[in-house]
Amino acid sequence: MGVVECALWGLFGGFAVEGLDFAGAIRRTGGWPWRQPGEPGPAPLLISVVIRLTVGGGLAAAAGSAGQVGGPFGALAIGIAAPLVVAQLASQVTLPTGSSNAPRKDQSPPRARRKRAETRDEPPTVTARTGSNDAE
Numbered sequence: 313m314g315v316v317e318c319a320l321w322g323l324f325g326g327f328a329v330e331g332l333d334f335a336g337a338i339r340r341t342g343g344w345p346w347r348q349p350g351e352p353g354p355a356p357l358l359i360s361v362v363i364r365l366t367v368g369g370g371l372a373a374a375a376g377s378a379g380q381v382g383g384p385f386g387a388l389a390i391g392i393a394a395p396l397v398v399a400q401l402a403s404q405v406t407l408p409t410g411s412s413n414a415p416r417k418d419q420s421p422p423r424a425r426r427k428r429a430e431t432r433d434e435p436p437t438v439t440a441r442t443g444s445n446d447a448e
Contacts, residue, residue: 322372325391
């Protein structure tokens with residue numbers, strides 16, 4: 313399956329989620345949601361849908377180009393789950409606090425951590441959250 317086809321299936325997955333969400337908003341408000349107090353107008357709604365579809369299509373295309381998608385259903389699932397995929401990927405990134413990229417006092421540089429792990433007698437442990445070992 314080509315990258316463009318993956319992207320299109322991802323777009324459809326995002327569209328399916330947005331369409332169902334929009335149908336729920338119509339049912340909840342009894343009409344066009346943007347005509348109700350406290351609901352976003354049509355422009356913010358449209359922009360949010362475009363962002364959602366772009367992210368879903370982009371993630372499906374990226375997964376397809378890496379050979380991680382086995383078929384249309386996989387690309388569709390990526391489009392549907394795009395916000396969750398991005399949230400999970402972002403939760404794996406540790407950003408330093410403050411304005412400096414220098415290690416904090418309680419944080420040793422990566423080489424020092426690796427050196428300490430190599431000198432231990434016990435084997436490195438594998439964490440369930442990331443699947444990586446502590447020697448990395």
